[in-house]
Amino acid sequence: GAGVSQSPSNKVTEKGKDVELRCDPISGHTALYWYRQSLGQGLEFLIYFQGNSAPDKSGLPSDRFSAERTGGSVSTLTIQRTQQEDSAVYLCASSPEGYEQYFGPGTRLTVT
Amino acid sequence: GQSLEQPSEVTAVEGAIVQINCTYQTSGFYGLSWYQQHDGGAPTFLSYNALDGLEETGRFSSFLSRSDSYGYLLLQELQMKDSASYFCAVSVTGGFKTIFGAGTRLFVKA
Numbered sequence: 070g071a072g073v074s075q076s077p078s079n080k081v082t083e084k085g086k087d088v089e090l091r092c093d094p095i096s097g098h099t100a101l102y103w104y105r106q107s108l109g110q111g112l113e114f115l116i117y118f119q120g121n122s123a124p125d126k127s128g129l130p131s132d133r134f135s136a137e138r139t140g141g142s143v144s145t146l147t148i149q150r151t152q153q154e155d156s157a158v159y160l161c162a163s164s165p166e167g168y169e170q171y172f173g174p175g176t177r178l179t180v181t
Numbered sequence: 182g183q184s185l186e187q188p189s190e191v192t193a194v195e196g197a198i199v200q201i202n203c204t205y206q207t208s209g210f211y212g213l214s215w216y217q218q219h220d221g222g223a224p225t226f227l228s229y230n231a232l233d234g235l236e237e238t239g240r241f242s243s244f245l246s247r248s249d250s251y252g253y254l255l256l257q258e259l260q261m262k263d264s265a266s267y268f269c270a271v272s273v274t275g276g277f278k279t280i281f282g283a284g285t286r287l288f289v290k291a
Binding site (some may be wrong): 102 | 195214216224225231268272275277280281283286
């Protein structure tokens with residue numbers, strides 16, 4: 070079956086611009102996660118959605134970051150007024166239970 | 182807050198056994214997971230321990246001691262393709278929020 074997909078795979082943007090990153094989870098998975106990974110580093114938790122519950126936004130680094138999940142499926146991560154330190158790979162994962170997460174290929178964001 | 186510690190690098194030879202340790206400090210602990218990530222790839226799930234003891238899946242085993250806030254991943258019969266980064270991750274706060282460690286880079290030599 071289809072796995073988690075993310076788009077775009079690469080995004081180069083100028084400092085100060087807004088970007089939107091998209092994630093299509095595996096059908097039927099109730100949990101959806103966003104992480105950020107800098108080169109050679111671990112995964113930094115950003116936000117997760119679980120069913121109809123309010124999302125846990127505790128990992129978002131600033132109010133420039135926001136995310137939404139429409140219809141319990143597709144999710145969009147938005148970064149406003151991008152900064153160079155936002156450059157990283159943004160990974161999305163979905164899960165049926167929470168602990169076994171299936172990751173998408175990621176979006177590599179470069180802010181120039 | 183939550184924190185996880187794991188070694189930054191481990192080197193082993195093909196055919197050997199290697200153990201990657203993970204210690205954690207967290208509140209609302211639910212379980213410990215392990216993920217593998219090859220260079221340029223996405224993390225893939227390896228195992229999950231919610232209860233104390235050893236879980237075995239083929240060449241990989243994972244252990245958890247909740248009282249010691251400690252776990253490890255054991256890789257047997259190492260193969261060159263096992264060269265990758267390995268992350269431990271704790272599930273907290275109802276079991277869904279997941280915090281990852283910084284990862285252990287495993288180098289397998291011939």
